[in-house]
Amino acid sequence: MVGNSLLDQKKFLRDLFDRAVEVADPMRSLAVHLPAKPTRGAGRLVVIGAGKASARMAEAVEASWGPCEGLVITRYGYGRPCQGIEIVEASHPVPDAAGQAATERMLDLLDGLGAQDMVLALISGGASSLLVAPCDGITLEEKQNVNKALLASGAPIDRMNTLRKHLSRVKGGQLAARAHPAPMHCLMISDVPGDDPAFIGSGPTVGDPSTPQDALEVLQRWRIDAPRSVIEALGRGSGVVAPEDPRLRTVTNVIYAAPAQSLEAAAQLARARIAGLDVRMLGDALEGEAREIAAHHAQLARDIQSQLTPDGAPVLLLSGGELTVTRRGDGIGGPNAEYCLALAMALDGAAGIHALACDTDGVDGAAEVAGAVVSPRTIDKARVTHLDPQEALARNDAHSFFKAIGDQVLTGPTLTNVNDFKAILIEAKV
Numbered sequence: 001m002v003g004n005s006l007l008d009q010k011k012f013l014r015d016l017f018d019r020a021v022e023v024a025d026p027m028r029s030l031a032v033h034l035p036a037k038p039t040r041g042a043g044r045l046v047v048i049g050a051g052k053a054s055a056r057m058a059e060a061v062e063a064s065w066g067p068c069e070g071l072v073i074t075r076y077g078y079g080r081p082c083q084g085i086e087i088v089e090a091s092h093p094v095p096d097a098a099g100q101a102a103t104e105r106m107l108d109l110l111d112g113l114g115a116q117d118m119v120l121a122l123i124s125g126g127a128s129s130l131l132v133a134p135c136d137g138i139t140l141e142e143k144q145n146v147n148k149a150l151l152a153s154g155a156p157i158d159r160m161n162t163l164r165k166h167l168s169r170v171k172g173g174q175l176a177a178r179a180h181p182a183p184m185h186c187l188m189i190s191d192v193p194g195d196d197p198a199f200i201g202s203g204p205t206v207g208d209p210s211t212p213q214d215a216l217e218v219l220q221r222w223r224i225d226a227p228r229s230v231i232e233a234l235g236r237g238s239g240v241v242a243p244e245d246p247r248l249r250t251v252t253n254v255i256y257a258a259p260a261q262s263l264e265a266a267a268q269l270a271r272a273r274i275a276g277l278d279v280r281m282l283g284d285a286l287e288g289e290a291r292e293i294a295a296h297h298a299q300l301a302r303d304i305q306s307q308l309t310p311d312g313a314p315v316l317l318l319s320g321g322e323l324t325v326t327r328r329g330d331g332i333g334g335p336n337a338e339y340c341l342a343l344a345m346a347l348d349g350a351a352g353i354h355a356l357a358c359d360t361d362g363v364d365g366a367a368e369v370a371g372a373v374v375s376p377r378t379i380d381k382a383r384v385t386h387l388d389p390q391e392a393l394a395r396n397d398a399h400s401f402f403k404a405i406g407d408q409v410l411t412g413p414t415l416t417n418v419n420d421f422k423a424i425l426i427e428a429k430v
Helices: 006-023 054-065 097-110 140-153 157-166 174-179 197-202 212-221 228-236 259-273 290-305 335-347 378-384 389-394 398-404
Strands: 045-050 069-075 086-090 118-123 184-189 251-257 278-281 315-321 353-359 371-374 420-426
Touching: 006 259, 006 353, 006 371, 006 420, 045 054, 045 097, 054 069, 054 118, 069 097, 086 097, 097 174, 118 174, 140 157, 140 228, 157 197, 157 212, 174 184, 184 197, 197 251, 212 228, 259 278, 259 315, 259 420, 290 315, 290 335, 290 353, 290 420, 335 353, 335 371, 335 378, 335 389, 335 398, 335 420, 371 398, 389 398
Parallel strands: 045 069, 045 118, 069 086, 118 184, 184 251, 278 315
Antiparallel strands: 315 420, 353 371, 353 420
16 A cells, blocks of 8 residues: 555545445446347337436436336435436435325336336335335325334344335335236346345335235334334235236346445455455345444454564455444434444554445435544544543444544445445554
8 A cells, every 4th residue: 555644544445435336336337237128119118216226227227228218216316317217306214205106106107008018127225215105004104103113123124124015015026016917127236135136125026925924023023113003004914925926927137236246346446456455355245233243343353453464465354234223322323333433442543453334325324424434543533522432322323423523434425325335454563
């Protein structure tokens, strides 16, 4: 690495993150995965989609195919200019009326399609809250309250999505079933551990074997205070489509961008920057409480550093996945920032260890912040500004903590979403 200043290490880690985001940009990666465009006179071509990357995906589709008929729902601030596809912005991570109205219009767009028509679906992370069609007997407000409780519960994303599916008229394969008998080709960007298409955006185009009883167990396991209407709706059953349902036989689901690809791209850049760098992958599907994973990673980094010789090459740990935070306080935080805060506390100023943790969509939790960086000076900088790291962690106030010491990572809308990105650079002690 050129030089040995804090700025160099911070920039190095940020460059790796930017590279991970860059390779997942739909404008760079989607076109080669498009199916053949239907010829004129072959029937209608309808493009639908939802997610934080969906508007960018639609933009990429029209860059290849020209103007198309369709409707895509994305997060506020994530819209893109399209020639024919309508882009609607709505709320994430808690759904709103704009998302609900757009979802109903999307369902109307699919009604009446025949076997001669074709649907291109564009799904990315965030679709769970942007596709909003509460099942019968549940109001939008009730759905919002359940969603807020889920986000604060610490439940893993697959369990959250199980409950969301059974309280919806579009998730769990129901969107695809609505388009039947028209064939559907769905392109997905994965933001879930394990890259299971059934859990990307709660799987609106993918069948699911779970039952309403499974959804009830999520409520019980994570102590979600749901209104009576939700319990009653689950008791009546749901419209979630089984994987073997014949309406799904004409659906093709393709994950064309995933966390592993972004981690590998970051690894290649890192090796090009630092001769002899030892890159170690910790996996692209990490799950668990952010503070607990951080403590484990801090100990791992210390153990690795203890084995480095003064003239040895650094070690870089890369990982992805989706960590969770159980809300204990009233602070402003997210899993990446909380991971960084807990990591800094566990490292306690250990020389030669720097880290970054960010969400590739540019939004960590509900804050317009991608994440944070950690250096040997993190705790000292907090003391200078009279911050108590332990208090900030107890209040889930990691974003406020890193804002105060100037170590937040701000990207704005990245227009993609391949989950979290974590990097720890370990240099020998001097």
